[in-house]
Amino acid sequence: MIDNNLEIQEREHGKTYKYLGIEEREGIEHQQRLKQEYSRRLRMILKSELNARNKITVIGALAVPILRYSIGIINWRTEEIKKTNRKTRKMLTMYKMHHPEADIDRLYVKREEGGRGQVQIEAAYKAEVINIAEYLYTNYKEYQFVNTAKPRFTNASDHEKFGLQTNFPNTKCLG
Numbered sequence: 001m002i003d004n005n006l007e008i009q010e011r012e013h014g015k016t017y018k019y020l021g022i023e024e025r026e027g028i029e030h031q032q033r034l035k036q037e038y039s040r041r042l043r044m045i046l047k048s049e050l051n052a053r054n055k056i057t058v059i060g061a062l063a064v065p066i067l068r069y070s071i072g073i074i075n076w077r078t079e080e081i082k083k084t085n086r087k088t089r090k091m092l093t094m095y096k097m098h099h100p101e102a103d104i105d106r107l108y109v110k111r112e113e114g115g116r117g118q119v120q121i122e123a124a125y126k127a128e129v130i131n132i133a134e135y136l137y138t139n140y141k142e143y144q145f146v147n148t149a150k151p152r153f154t155n156a157s158d159h160e161k162f163g164l165q166t167n168f169p170n171t172k173c174l175g
Contacts, residue, residue, distance in 0.1 A: 046095035
């Protein structure tokens with residue numbers, strides 16, 4: 001039987017709770033924990049005895065979602081996203097999954113098109129921001145805060161480079 005008069009108590013400052021297997025907390029230390037957990041999972045996957053194709057698939061399924069689900073919640077700076085991308089490539093090189101002189105772009109091209117199929121964290125970040133903004137725009141048009149959620153890119157080539165599509169009317173890329 002469910003008690004409808006039950007009050008949800010506020011979490012004490014400094015206390016944590018678990019969501020999707022990650023301890024949630026406030027501030028920059030939470031962002032550091034997410035990056036540490038991403039690195040731990042990435043290292044664990046790369047140490048496994050899976051073949052290269054399966055390792056890339058598992059990275060996209062187990063490691064990248066750790067960062068991806070926090071995108072709408074935590075304010076990630078572009079430099080941090082790029083640094084995490086670099087760290088991922090560096091670890092792939094350390095575990096002999098990627099040659100140091102190999103083409104970086106091929107790593108992120110779909111496997112069917114001759115690439116490796118690795119998820120680019122920067123592209124995942126931009127796609128997630130667009131998804132959130134489109135959701136807010138389609139479901140909450142009448143609210144003022146929705147106009148601030150429209151995606152803004154430094155140039156129009158970002159849409160082509162990352163294969164991003166928007167359903168906003170009259171959306172312009174900033175140049």
